[in-house]
Structure formats: C-alpha cells, structure tokens
Amino acid sequence: xxxxxxxxxxxxSGGLTATEHRLANGLRVVxxxxxxxxxxxxxxxxDVGSRHEVKGRTxxxxxxxxxxxxxxxxxxxxxxxxxxxxxxxxxxxTTSFERTNYFETMPTxxxxxxxxxxxxxxxxxxxxxxxxxMENQRDVVKNERRQRYDNVPYGTAxxxxxxxxxxxxxxxxxxxxxxMADLDAATLEDAQTFFRTYYAPNNAxxxxxxxxxxxxxxxxIEKYFGSIPSHDGKQPPRDGTLPGTIGEQLRExxxxxxxxxxxxxxxxxxxxxTRECDAADLALTVLGGGESSRLHNRLVRRDRTAVAAGFGxxxxxxxxxxxxxxxxxSGGVEVPQIEAAxxxxxxxxxxxxxxxxxxxxxQAQLEREWLDRLGTVSGRADELCRYAVLFGDxxxxxxxxxxxxxxxxxxxxxxxxxxxxPDNRAVLVxxxxxxxxxxxxxxxxxxxxx
Amino acid sequence: MQYxxxxxxxxxxxxxxxxxxxGALPNGLTVLRCHRPGQQVVAVEIxxxxxxxxxxxxxxxxxxxxxxxxxxxxxKRSAEEFAAELERCGATxxxxxxxxxxxxxxxxxxxxxxxxxxxxxxxxxAPAFSxxxxxxxxxxxxxxxxxxxxxxxxxxxxxxxxELFPTTARMSRPRQGTEETVRRIDAAAVRAFYDAHIRPxxxxxxxxxxxxxxxxxxxxAYTVGDWSGNAGVSRPVPPxxxxxxGRVVVVDRPGAVQTQLLIGRIGADRHDSVWxxxxxxxxxxxxxLTSRLDRVLREEKGYTYGVxxxxxxxxxxxxxxxxxATGAAMLAISGSVDTESTGPALEDLWKVxxxxxxxxxxxxxxxxxxxxxxxxxxxxFETAASVAGTLADQVExxxxxxxxAQLYARLAETGTVEATAAVVNAFPVDRLVTVLVxxxxxxxxxxxxxGIGEVSVVSG
Numbered sequence: 001x002x003x004x005x006x007x008x009x010x011x012x013s014g015g016l017t018a019t020e021h022r023l024a025n026g027l028r029v030v031x032x033x034x035x036x037x038x039x040x041x042x043x044x045x046x047d048v049g050s051r052h053e054v055k056g057r058t059x060x061x062x063x064x065x066x067x068x069x070x071x072x073x074x075x076x077x078x079x080x081x082x083x084x085x086x087x088x089x090x091x092x093x094t095t096s097f098e099r100t101n102y103f104e105t106m107p108t109x110x111x112x113x114x115x116x117x118x119x120x121x122x123x124x125x126x127x128x129x130x131x132x133x134m135e136n137q138r139d140v141v142k143n144e145r146r147q148r149y150d151n152v153p154y155g156t157a158x159x160x161x162x163x164x165x166x167x168x169x170x171x172x173x174x175x176x177x178x179x180m181a182d183l184d185a186a187t188l189e190d191a192q193t194f195f196r197t198y199y200a201p202n203n204a205x206x207x208x209x210x211x212x213x214x215x216x217x218x219x220x221i222e223k224y225f226g227s228i229p230s231h232d233g234k235q236p237p238r239d240g241t242l243p244g245t246i247g248e249q250l251r252e253x254x255x256x257x258x259x260x261x262x263x264x265x266x267x268x269x270x271x272x273x274t275r276e277c278d279a280a281d282l283a284l285t286v287l288g289g290g291e292s293s294r295l296h297n298r299l300v301r302r303d304r305t306a307v308a309a310g311f312g313x314x315x316x317x318x319x320x321x322x323x324x325x326x327x328x329x330s331g332g333v334e335v336p337q338i339e340a341a342x343x344x345x346x347x348x349x350x351x352x353x354x355x356x357x358x359x360x361x362x363q364a365q366l367e368r369e370w371l372d373r374l375g376t377v378s379g380r381a382d383e384l385c386r387y388a389v390l391f392g393d394x395x396x397x398x399x400x401x402x403x404x405x406x407x408x409x410x411x412x413x414x415x416x417x418x419x420x421x422p423d424n425r426a427v428l429v430x431x432x433x434x435x436x437x438x439x440x441x442x443x444x445x446x447x448x449x450x
Numbered sequence: 451m452q453y454x455x456x457x458x459x460x461x462x463x464x465x466x467x468x469x470x471x472x473g474a475l476p477n478g479l480t481v482l483r484c485h486r487p488g489q490q491v492v493a494v495e496i497x498x499x500x501x502x503x504x505x506x507x508x509x510x511x512x513x514x515x516x517x518x519x520x521x522x523x524x525x526k527r528s529a530e531e532f533a534a535e536l537e538r539c540g541a542t543x544x545x546x547x548x549x550x551x552x553x554x555x556x557x558x559x560x561x562x563x564x565x566x567x568x569x570x571x572x573x574x575x576a577p578a579f580s581x582x583x584x585x586x587x588x589x590x591x592x593x594x595x596x597x598x599x600x601x602x603x604x605x606x607x608x609x610x611x612x613e614l615f616p617t618t619a620r621m622s623r624p625r626q627g628t629e630e631t632v633r634r635i636d637a638a639a640v641r642a643f644y645d646a647h648i649r650p651x652x653x654x655x656x657x658x659x660x661x662x663x664x665x666x667x668x669x670x671a672y673t674v675g676d677w678s679g680n681a682g683v684s685r686p687v688p689p690x691x692x693x694x695x696g697r698v699v700v701v702d703r704p705g706a707v708q709t710q711l712l713i714g715r716i717g718a719d720r721h722d723s724v725w726x727x728x729x730x731x732x733x734x735x736x737x738x739l740t741s742r743l744d745r746v747l748r749e750e751k752g753y754t755y756g757v758x759x760x761x762x763x764x765x766x767x768x769x770x771x772x773x774x775a776t777g778a779a780m781l782a783i784s785g786s787v788d789t790e791s792t793g794p795a796l797e798d799l800w801k802v803x804x805x806x807x808x809x810x811x812x813x814x815x816x817x818x819x820x821x822x823x824x825x826x827x828x829x830x831f832e833t834a835a836s837v838a839g840t841l842a843d844q845v846e847x848x849x850x851x852x853x854x855a856q857l858y859a860r861l862a863e864t865g866t867v868e869a870t871a872a873v874v875n876a877f878p879v880d881r882l883v884t885v886l887v888x889x890x891x892x893x894x895x896x897x898x899x900x901g902i903g904e905v906s907v908v909s910g
Contacts, residue, residue, distance in 0.1 A: 036488040038463035039828050074453060078749055081740045086818040087459065088825015105829045109460035116457050123451030139752025143708070147755045147786045151708040153600045211463070220457075227452040259596035290542075292533035301530065304586060307593035330593045357534065364540030368559055371491050376832050435704060435910075 016374065016398050018207075018384055021218060025230040026202025029221055030384045030394045032209040034377060040210035042114040043103040043381035044122075045389045047205075048198035050178070051097050051171035051237045051318060059178015060186055062095035063141050064194050068102065069093065070133035073124025080117050087113055095176045098318055099389055105378045108211040112220050115208075119224035122204070125195055134188045145177050153258045157428060158324075164250045164426035165266040165322060171238045172319045200231035205388040210377035240319030242268070245419065250426040255433050260307065260328050262430040263338050267323035269419050272315035273391050279407045279415035284311040284323050285362035286354045286412070287345065287420070292361060294345050295327075303341060305333045317390040323420065335429050346420045353413030362412075363405050370401040465828040467855040470656070470841055475675045478651030482841055482851065483666060484658040489834040492560045492659030494567065495842035496574070496674075498552040500647035501765070503620045504685060509639055510620070511591065511627020513547035516579075516640045516648075518587050520545050520554065523578035532569065539566040548625060549765040550846040552648075557835055560659055564669055571673040574653075577644065584637040591632050602703070602710035602786065602887040605910070609701050609885045610712050610782070614692040621690065621764065649679030654845045658838040687767045689776040692716045694881045696903035702890040703910045709792040709888030711757070713799075714782030717876050719766045720847055721777055724872050726860040728761055728781075731873025733819045734811050735759045735802075736783055740818075742802050743783065753795040757785030761876070768848035777847070781876045789889055793896025796884070800902055803879050810870040819869075824858050 089106040104114040149155040270276035288311025299306035383397035470482040522529040541558035558566040615622035694715035736743040736759025766777030
C-alpha cells in the first residue's frame with residue numbers, strides 16, 4: 001500500500017448516502033440528503049452527447065441543448081431563466097461527448113419550481129420549439145464557437161487533437177461544438193427528431209441533493225414527471241472501442257498566428273470506470289499535475305525551456321480516455337528539444353515508477369479534487385448522475401476517491417509503461433507565423449476621426 | 451403529459467452571511483475565523499498591505515514577482531521541496547498582486563491544515579528569494595506577456611486601463627508589469643519590496659472551513675504567530691482619476707472573426723451609499739441572459755454568446771483616512787460579437803442604454819433582480835473559499851466585517867427609481883470609453899458611422 005493518508009475518516013464519501021428510485025416510465029431518480037445549507041441541487045442527465053451525432057450534423061446535441069432553454073409547453077421564451085433566477089436560483093446546461101446535463105441550484109423552498117420546469121421541457125418542449133428560436137440560437141452557438149475556439153490562440157487545439165486521436169468515422173472524432181457548416185445545415189426538423197429520439201424519461205437520470213425531504217421530493221417528481229410517456233426510439237451510439245494503443249505516432253504541424261511554439265499530444269488511455277484509468281490518472285498527476293510534477297520540474301524549473309507544462313485527463317467511458325499533454329515553449333526554444341525531454345521523462349517514469357513520495361502527493365491532490373467536487377450540492381448531484389448514467393450505479397460516486405487511494409505504485413508504473421509511449425500518441429505542434437498584415441508594432445494612435 | 455400549474459414557493463429557511471470572529475495575534479497579525487460545518491476543504495486568505503502603487507518607479511511587476519517568489523523556497527526548503535511538501539498536503543497555494551495589495555490563497559483538506567499553514571507561515575516569514583529562482587520567475591513572466599497580448603479579452607482590458615487613467619498613475623499600466631519593467635527586476639529588488647511592505651502588523655489572515663476539533667489558537671501560534679516584523683508606516687493613497695470622454699479605440703486584429711468589446715469608465719465603490727442601487731441597476735442592464743443587453747444582443751439578434759455589465763472595485767481607502775475617500779470601481783460592459791455584426795451590435799447597445807435612461811427600469815425587473823441577488827446568497831457562499839474570498843475583499847477594501855450581511859438588507863430596500871438613477875449615472879452614453887479588439891478594416895467605418903465618439907485605431 002502507498003503511504004497516502006486520507007483526509008477524512010471515510011475517504012471522501014464523508015458519511016454521504018444516496019437512495020435510488022425508478023418511475024414507471026423509466027426515469028431513474030437519485031436522492032441525497034444534506035441539511036447543512038438551505039439549498040437543493042437538481043441535476044438531470046440525458047444519455048445523449050456528441051457521440052450520438054451523425055455525419056453532417058455535428059454540433060446538433062449542443063445546439064439542441066440551447067433550444068431546451070427556449071420555452072416549453074407552459075414556459076414562454078427564456079422564461080425559465082427569469083423564474084429560476086427570480087427564485088434565487090442558478091441554472092445552466094452543458095453538452096459533452098457522452099451526455100447532456102441540465103441543472104438548477106435552488107434555495108430549499110423553491111425546489112418544487114425547478115422540478116416543475118425540468119418536467120415541463122422533458123414533456124412538452126416541442127409545443128414551443130419554432131424556427132425563430134432555431135435561427136436565433138444557431139447564431140448564438142456560432143458566436144460561442146468563435147468566442148471559445150476560433151478567436152483565441154490555440155483555441156482549436158483540442159478539436160484538432162481529438163480528430164487525430166480518434167479515426168475518421170469514430171463517434172468521438174469530432175467535438176461537441178461541431179463545425180460551422182454543420183451548424184448551418186441543421187434544420188428545425190432535425191431538432192424535433194433529436195428530441196423525440198433522445199429526450200425521454202427512460203433515457204435520463206434525475207438527481208436531487210441537499211436540504212430535501214426525500215418523501216416529499218419523490219412525490220413531486222412522481223407528480224410532475226410521472227405522466228411523461230417513455231419512448232424507445234433511441235439509437236445506440238456507434239461503437240467507440242479501439243485497440244488499446246494507437247500503434248504509431250500520429251502528427252500534425254499547425255502554422256498559425258500564436259504567441260509561442262507549443263507541443264501538445266493526446267495519449268490513448270484506458271476507459272473511465274476501470275482501475276487502470278485511475279492508475280493512469282495518478283501517473284499523469286505525478287508527471288504533469290501541479291508545480292511539483294516531473295515535467296514542471298524538468299521543463300519549467302530546471303531546463304527553463306517552457307513557460308508551462310502539464311498533463312490533463314479526459315475521462316471517457318465509451319471510448320479510450322485521453323491523456324492531454326500541453327507544453328508552451330519559452331522564448332526561442334524549438335519543439336524537438338522539448339519533445340526529447342518529455343520522452344526522456346516518460347521513459348524514465350515507465351522504467352522506475354513513482355517514488356513513495358510522488359504517490360502520496362498525487363493521491364493527496366486527487367483526493368482534494370474529489371472533496372471539492374463533493375463539497376457542493378451541485379457537484380454531488382452531477383457526480384451521482386454521472387455514475388448512474390455511465391456506469392449504472394450512482395453509489396460509485398461516493399466511493400470514487402477510495403478507489404483512487406487504493407491504486408498501487410506498481411499499477412501506476414504499469415499504466416505508464418503500457419500507454420505513455422511515443423507509439424501511442426497523436427502529436428500537435430504549433431509553429432507561429434507572423435500576422436498577414438503586420439503593422440509597425442507601436443501602440444500610438446493613428447487615423448483619429450474627428 | 452399532464453400539465454400542472456406552476457408551484458408556489460414553500461417557506462424560506464433563514465440564512466445569513468456568516469459573521470467572522472475577529473482577533474489579533476501578539477505579532478500584530480489580524481485574524482478572521484469562520485466555522486462552516488461540512489466544509490472539509492479549508493480556505494485561508496492572507497491579505498498583505500503591499501499595493502501596486504508602492505512599487506518603485508520603473509519596476510512595475512515587482513509585487514507580482516515577489517508574490518510568486520514567496521512559494522519558491524524558504525530558509526528551510528528549496529523551491530522544489532516547498533512545492534512538493536505543499537502538494538503532499540493536497541493543498542493549492544496561489545499568490546497574486548493587485549492594486550489594493552498582495553493576496554495569498556491556500557486551500558487544503560482540514561486534516562492537513564496544520565502542515566500547510568506551517569508552510570505558508572514559513573513562506574511569509576523567511577522566503578529565500580534566491581537569485582536563481584527570481585531570475586527564473588522573471589523569465590517566466592516575460593514569456594507570459596505575449597500570451598496575454600494575444601488574448602482578446604486581456605488585450606482589451608490593458609488598452610482600457612491605458613485610455614482611462616493618466617499615464618503617471620500606476621493604474622494606467624499593466625498590473626504585472628511590461629516587458630521593459632519586468633526585465634529590470636532582480637532578487638535584490640524583490641527583497642527590498644518585501645522588506646518595505648510585508649509584515650504581520652499590516653496583514654490579515656482569514657480562515658474558513660469546518661474547524662470542528664481544530665485548536666486554531668494553538669495552530670496559529672506556532673505557524674503564522676511565529677512571523678515577526680516592525681510596525682509599518684502608512685502611505686498616502688493617491689486619488690483615482692479617469693478620462694471618460696466618450697471615444698472609441700480599435701485595437702487592430704486583421705482577420706479576427708469576432709470583435710471583443712470592453713466599454714467602461716470608473717464610478718462609485720462600496721463605501722458610497724449608491725453601491726447597492728448600482729449593483730441592482732447594473733444587474734438589470736447586463737447581469738444575466740434575461741437582462742436588457744442580452745435580451746436584445748443575444749436572444750433577439752444572436753450577435754453574441756453573451757454580454758455582461760459589471761462593477762469591480764479597483765481600490766478603496768479607509769473611511770476617514772488622511773487621503774479622503776479615494777476609492778473607485780471599474781464599471782464596464784464586456785463581451786464579443788461576430789465581426790460583421792460589430793456596428794449593428796454597438797448601435798443596439800447604445801439604444802438599450804438610451805432607452806434605459808429615457809424610460810427607466812420597471813418594478814418587475816427590479817423585483818426579479820432583488821430576488822436573484824439576495825436569494826442566491828446561500829448558493830454563492832456554500833464553499834469555504836467563496837466565504838473567505840468575500841471576507842478578504844472586505845478587509846482589503848476597508849469595509850466592516852458585516853458589510854456583505856448588511857448589503858443584502860440594503861439591496862432589498864432599494865427601489866426602482868434609485869436603481870434606475872444609479873445605473874444611468876454609472877453608464878452615461880456620452881461618457882464611455884469603448885475598446886474594440888478586432889479587424890479595423892472591417893469594423894472602424896461602421897463604428898464611425900454610429901457617432902458614439904471619436905474613433906482611433908492602434909496596432910494589436
């Protein structure tokens with residue numbers, strides 16, 4: 001066993017419990033009581049994400065998520081924002097590869113309103129969905145794409161790496177934001193069909209967490225969601241399984257107007273929900289998490305060749321997860337120098353494994369991240385839905401940190417040896433180019449208009 | 451499905467912003483503590499009275515480098531050892547410098563609070579400031595600058611400060627220094643800044659979390675209690691002045707697919723009795739997706755993913771201080787719109803402001819805003835970090851410890867007429883400085899045609 005000491009008696013579950021229920025129409029419900037603060041979180045996961053999209057309609061799941069805020073049978077326009085915010089609550093929705101989630105956090109006494117609102121759009125969205133909202137939200141989403149990806153340096157790196165790491169035709173080859181052309185091509189009929197196919201109670205999990213009376217909460221859920229008919233039209237996503245390793249090094253060099261050279265890479269890793277994925281998480285943390293990691297120490301502190309260097313993990317259950325390396329170079333340093341240092345560190349780690357101190361640090365870091373996530377009612381509600389939708393068991397959320405602390409140094413080394421190797425990665429290199437229309441670089445005002 | 455009428459609210463359970471317990475250690479360090487049951491991750495915020503204004507001439511950025519260098523080695527540990535020990539606690543530590551002073555923020559599971567607070571105390575009491583580490587931090591900071599320049603939102607903020615404040619004012623220049631000034635910083639300059647401004651008697655530590663079973667007095671005594679220093683001398687705080695003559699500056703980004711907007715000026719801070727009305731009115735203008743700006747720019751026209759109006763305190767002075775009331779907040783509207791829609795979006799934005807000035811807010815708008823601003827408090831302050839952050843903000847702005855609690859009462863009392871007056875006064879159509887980071891060749895002419903002020907273009 002590693003030396004990791006635990007922050008709480010019950011290693012992250014902190015005495016939390018959750019109960020599970022199912023309505024006759026198939027809606028799964030998870031409830032978790034916590035009366036410390038007078039707030040309650042409602043979270044609804046629909047088992048649909050960008051992996052369910054078909055060629056020519058990328059971005060549809062996310063565009064559709066926007067339409068879910070455009071009114072439903074009994075809610076006019078974006079009235080749900082006014083209702084929730086006017087009740088002292090907050091709300092939003094997000095779309096990823098594997099799911100779409102909607103959530104409200106409410107003062108306890110306004111919980112029933114959030115349940116009514118979620119049920120109203122699950123049961124009657126199409127009564128309000130029209131061309132006008134479709135056109136408007138299409139423009140909003142295109143501006144979201146510009147703001148978050150197209151108009152920022154390295155903004156499309158994730159999209160490019162994903163496209164490299166998952167082959168053409170693979171359900172995870174494209175990211176949830178979709179392409180401009182596909183966003184333009186989406187029709188109202190596509191949106192209506194999407195709703196009919198995926199937005200059914202038997203394709204969703206509802207969690208309610210916080211200062212709740214479980215019996216009363218369940219009665220409200222039955223009242224509002226109980227009469228929504230189930231629907232079995234869902235097509236399963238295309239199979240996302242791939243061989244354990246890529247088997248070659250894939251590579252793309254991007255010449256763009258970026259402030260510095262960058263080396264990025266995506267390593268193919270085990271599926272989320274496995275012990276091997278937790279071991280890979282710890283390996284990435286030792287190598288590239290925080291300011292005492294091997295890559296930070298090597299590239300930023302000692303060699304001083306990078307301005308920042310780290311690893312991130314994108315956990316995926318329906319396809320291999322991705323370990324994402326991101327190094328921005330310092331000054332005029334060239335990419336091969338960085339790449340050689342990264343390879344050397346990864347090879348050394350695979351050969352030696354983590355030291356006991358490194359295991360302890362990595363486990364302590366991941367444990368704190370879990371405490372943070374489970375420390376708010378909304379974070380807990382989201383994790384309960386995640387484990388219910390992706391792994392069929394919400395209780396796994398409450399024991400997740402225990403599993404991370406249970407991983408051994410040998411397993412971490414094995415994960416690195418098996419996956420963090422040059423023939424199992426897609427590499428993206430950024431080489432800066434000068435702006436096409438370079439001005440003299442001064443900051444003086446010119447061409448003032450009187 | 452069967453429709454049901456919209457449910458009515460149950461009875462609200464009382465909630466109040468937590469009142470901290472205030473005290474002081476023998477070394478002069480002020481301590482605010484606050485027990486939050488269930489919050490296993492404890493947040494510690496330490497405010498150091500080392501404002502950017504105190505940086506020596508030509509050394510902009512020395513406060514930032516000093517803040518970062520605090521955690522890069524001590525009298526007992528090298529930089530690598532310090533980072534490793536801290537992460538062994540499962541802790542995160544951030545330190546940054548802003549106009550009011552330096553903030554050090556620690557988050558750590560309560561079971562390892564003693565160890566982590568010991569490390570923070572060591573960093574405050576005996577930082578190494580080795581030449582090699584300072585040189586590395588300077589190099590790292592120089593590498594960050596081009597990344598910030600390339601980011602449209604950061605570039606816009608930098609330009610707005612330059613436009614608003616007189617060139618002699620520290621506020622007109624980047625908080626973390628320019629390439630020219632950062633290059634001059636060395637270990638001796640960092641040490642001198644530390645010696646001049648960092649001491650327990652002018653510092654405050656805020657500690658928030660589930661402190662059940664923690665002997666905090668003992669813990670404080672052998673960690674931050676061990677830090678010593680002389681009594682500081684108080685510095686005069688210069689008043690904040692700004693030129694808000696209505697005008698437009700385009701920061702040219704040929705080929706940009708969007709234009710970043712930042713429209714601002716300065717106005718009242720929290721010491722001004724208008725603050726609650728300003729908060730309320732600003733929320734109605736641009737606090738959320740159903741506020742006036744997004745109602746048109748996003749939900750009707752689709753020009754943007756979202757535009758927000760906000761007020762952010764730059765610096766405040768203590769009431770009755772020798773410098774008088776010299777605080778101010780940045781009042782601004784920000785967002786991004788697609789290049790082609792830049793002219794039409796600004797035209798609509800000005801139309802929203804003019805309509806607001808002419809017709810005022812409605813009672814319904816004011817009611818929803820109050821319900822939201824007051825009602826979200828228990829959500830907003832669920833974590834220890836959010837409570838600690840707000841308490842530390844109060845300290846650095848020289849506000850009483852019950853300010854936030856009182857603010858909720860005052861928001862609830864603020865009427866529609868007051869909120870209208872405050873927001874119209876905060877965003878007068880002819881006294882706004884507009885910075886646009888975008889493709890000048892495409893946007894400058896349409897913007898000139900709007901007549902919202904003289905338009906000039908600077909290179910990106």
